[in-house]
Amino acid sequence: xxxxxxxxxxxxxxxxxxxxxxxxxxxxxxxxxxxxxxxxxxxxxxxxxxxxxxxxxxxxxxxxxxxxxxxxxxxxxxxxxxxxxxxxxxxxxxxxxxxxxxxxxxxxxxxxxxxxxxxxxxxxxxxxxxxxxxxxxxxxxxxxxxxxxxxxxxxxxxxxxxxxxxxxxxxxxxxxxxxxxxxxxxxxxxxxxxxxxxxxxxxxxxxxxxxxxxxxxxxxxxxxxxxxxxxxxxxxxxxxxxxxxxxxxxxxxxxxxxxxxxxxxxxxxxxxxxxxxxxxxxxxxxxxxxxxxxxxxxxxxxxxxxxxxxxxxxxxxxxxxxxxxxxxxxxxxxxxxxxxxxxxxxxxxxxxxxxxxxxxxxxxxxxxxxxxxxxxxxxxxxxxxxxxxxxxxxxxxxxxxxxxxxxxxxxxxxxxxxxxxxxxxxxxxxxxxxxxxxxxxxxxxxxx
Numbered sequence: 324x325x326x327x328x329x330x331x332x333x334x335x336x337x338x339x340x341x342x343x344x345x346x347x348x349x350x351x352x353x354x355x356x357x358x359x360x361x362x363x364x365x366x367x368x369x370x371x372x373x374x375x376x377x378x379x380x381x382x383x384x385x386x387x388x389x390x391x392x393x394x395x396x397x398x399x400x401x402x403x404x405x406x407x408x409x410x411x412x413x414x415x416x417x418x419x420x421x422x423x424x425x426x427x428x429x430x431x432x433x434x435x436x437x438x439x440x441x442x443x444x445x446x447x448x449x450x451x452x453x454x455x456x457x458x459x460x461x462x463x464x465x466x467x468x469x470x471x472x473x474x475x476x477x478x479x480x481x482x483x484x485x486x487x488x489x490x491x492x493x494x495x496x497x498x499x500x501x502x503x504x505x506x507x508x509x510x511x512x513x514x515x516x517x518x519x520x521x522x523x524x525x526x527x528x529x530x531x532x533x534x535x536x537x538x539x540x541x542x543x544x545x546x547x548x549x550x551x552x553x554x555x556x557x558x559x560x561x562x563x564x565x566x567x568x569x570x571x572x573x574x575x576x577x578x579x580x581x582x583x584x585x586x587x588x589x590x591x592x593x594x595x596x597x598x599x600x601x602x603x604x605x606x607x608x609x610x611x612x613x614x615x616x617x618x619x620x621x622x623x624x625x626x627x628x629x630x631x632x633x634x635x636x637x638x639x640x641x642x643x644x645x646x647x648x649x650x651x652x653x654x655x656x657x658x659x660x661x662x663x664x665x666x667x668x669x670x671x672x673x674x675x676x677x678x679x680x681x682x683x684x685x686x687x688x689x690x691x692x693x694x695x696x697x698x699x700x701x702x703x704x705x706x707x708x709x710x711x712x713x714x715x716x717x718x719x720x721x722x723x724x725x726x727x728x729x730x731x732x733x734x735x736x737x738x739x740x741x742x743x744x745x746x747x748x749x750x751x752x753x754x755x756x757x758x759x760x761x762x763x764x765x766x767x768x769x770x771x
Contacts, residue, residue, distance in 0.1 A: 341460045344519055348453040349473050351416055351511050355446050356480030358423050358504050359388070359707065361488040363575045364590045365497040372497075373432040381715030387436045389708025391443040393700045397544065399448035400696020404689055408452040413516020416508045418445035423505030427498040451696035458683040458691055459522040464613060466683060467623070471609025471676030477571075478605060478672065481598030485575055489590025525688035543693050552754045553685055553694070557701050559747035560678055563631070564706025565713075566740030567671060570638070571597075572711040573718075574664075577734060580727040582646045582658045596661050600668035604630070607669075609676035623677040624752045630673025631741040631748075637667035638738050642731055671741065674748075 362369075366380050403411060422441045429435035453473060461469040491500040548554050574597060578589035608626055615622035644660035651657070679698070686694040714733050721729035 340520070341522075344460060344522070345457065345469060345472060347511065347514055347519065348412075348456065349476050351412065351508065351515070352449060352453060352473060352476035353480050353483075354504065354508050354511070355419065355449055356477045357484045357488065358419075358426075358442065358501075360477070360480050360484040360571065361492075361500060361504060363572050363593075364485060364489040364492050364586060365500070366576055367579075367586060368492060368497045369432075369435070373435075375432055377715035377719045378712070379432070379715075381712035383432070383436050383439055386708040386712045388439050388443045389703045389706075391440040392447050392707070393704045395444050395447035396451065396696050396700045396703065397693070400451040400692045400694075400699070401543065403448055403452040403455055403692035403696075407521045408456050408692075409515050409519045409521045411448055412452055413512050413514075413519075415445050415448050415512075416515055417512035419449075420505040420508030420512065423508070424502050427501030427505075429498075450699045451692045454679060454683070454695045455524075455692040456522055459524055459526045459688070463684065464617070467612040467616070467676045467680040468606070468609040470679045470683075471605050471612075474672075474675045474679065475602045475605045478598045478601035478668075481571065481601065482594040485590040485594030485598065489575070489587045489594075493587050543690060544697060547686070547690065547694050547697060550685070552751050553682070555747050555751045555754065556678060556681060556685075557698050559744045559751065560674070560698055561701035561705040562740050562747065563674055563744040564702040565710045566737035567710075568702075568706035569710030569714040570734060570737040573714050573730060573734060577642075577730050578658070581731050582649075582660070584656065584658075588655060591655075592657065592661055593664075596665045597668045600665040601672045604669035605672045605675060608673040609680075612677045612680070621752060623681045624748050626677050627674030628745050628748050630670040631745050634667050634671035634673075635738055635741055637663045637670065639735075641667055642734050642738075674744070 362380075362383070369383075370376070370380060399411075419442060422438065422445055426435060426438040426442065429438055454470065457469050457473055458466060488500060488504075491503060548557075575586070575589040575593045578584045578593060579586060582589075584592070608630065612622060612626050615626070641660050641663035644658070644663060646658065646660075648659040649656045650659060679695070682694055682698060683691055714730075714736065717733035717736065718730045721732055725732065
């Protein structure tokens with residue numbers, strides 16, 4: 324984009340304002356994911372208190388949250404395209420903090436499920452609103468890395484939730500852990516709702532005289548979904564997270580049951596090794612994508628495919644590695660399999676930054692939040708909703724013949740999903756290489 328185009332679209336925020344807002348958005352997203360992922364180290368204590376099985380925990384950690392989130396995320400994305408996003412996020416942060424504290428006050432399992440559903444309602448606008456703003460804060464040549472910085476939140480959250488969270492749950496109980504997690508969001512609500520300036524939409528987009536017709540939410544969704552490349556990219560994202568989120572939710576429990584670790588040890592290893600390697604992989608993939616797409620845009624799709632391929636091999640090795648192979652780090656017994664956990668963590672997330680960046684390039688500024696909400700709904704329903712529930716159900720079914728080893732074989736399902744996703748990414752590449760590019764009428768679907 325030319326300098327004149329940038330200026331015509333509106334004033335550009337100073338670097339410290341851009342980076343500062345990116346930091347706030349990342350902190351809020353991190354707190355949201357700590358609230359999700361801390362359930363991985365609460366499974367045992369909640370099961371003991373309420374007397375429920377793996378399938379029920381798959382419900383509270385997945386489907387109960389995801390179903391409500393899916394209903395509200397599209398509405399929230401549509402609103403984010405039309406109202407000040409910083410004010411919307413400030414309100415969400417305030418309500419999210421209070422709803423998370425309420426989870427710790429649950430008097431029964433059914434009440435906990437209802438509280439998690441309330442958290443889903445107020446969390447729904449966060450991802451689409453934040454990614455829409457990031458696209459207005461950073462130019463296309465730096466956008467994949469900026470989005471990768473933001474999307475390291477789940478991996479940073481995994482480190483905190485599975486290590487510090489496990490310590491909190493062990494020392495003070497799962498109820499107090501929820502209350503501690505909900506408190507920081509109240510401070511972020513003040514910063515986002517009062518002190519932060521809204522970035523102008525379309526700052527880095529070329530000016531156009533084309534006036535797009537105002538559409539209903541369903542009209543916008545139909546128009547976007549009608550584009551083959553966009554639709555296929557969303558399907559690839561959803562299938563990837565189906566296995567990835569299930570693995571992340573059950574990994575600490577896998578280390579306890581299969582490798583005989585204590586909960587705190589399992590949370591520490593899963594968080595630091597799995598989450599730390601994923602954070603590095605996320606940043607690296609965004610950085611290398613921004614540099615390679617200057618040579619050819621196809622790298623936005625090649626980088627995720629390379630990551631999936633290496634991640635599949637590493638996941639197989641991790642799940643099937645003998646449980647008696649360990650090394651001692653001081654008093655901490657570390658399964659040798661954790662080496663493969665780290666390799667998988669680094670490569671399996673290579674799809675996130677490039678794919679989200681690709682979506683922002685496909686979609687016009689006034690439809691980005693809606694488009695990103697579609698992506699968020701898809702990955703939430705499949706990854707957060709169906710993934711943990713499916714693994715829990717498979718584990719319960721296999722436990723009749725395999726006992727505690729059932730979880731190891733249930734998690735092998737997580738190897739299949741990135742393989743399928745690779746096929747869909749290849750289809751996106753073929754669609755975009757076609758002479759017509761299948762892009763459709765920009766006026767009717769709000770795509771470039």
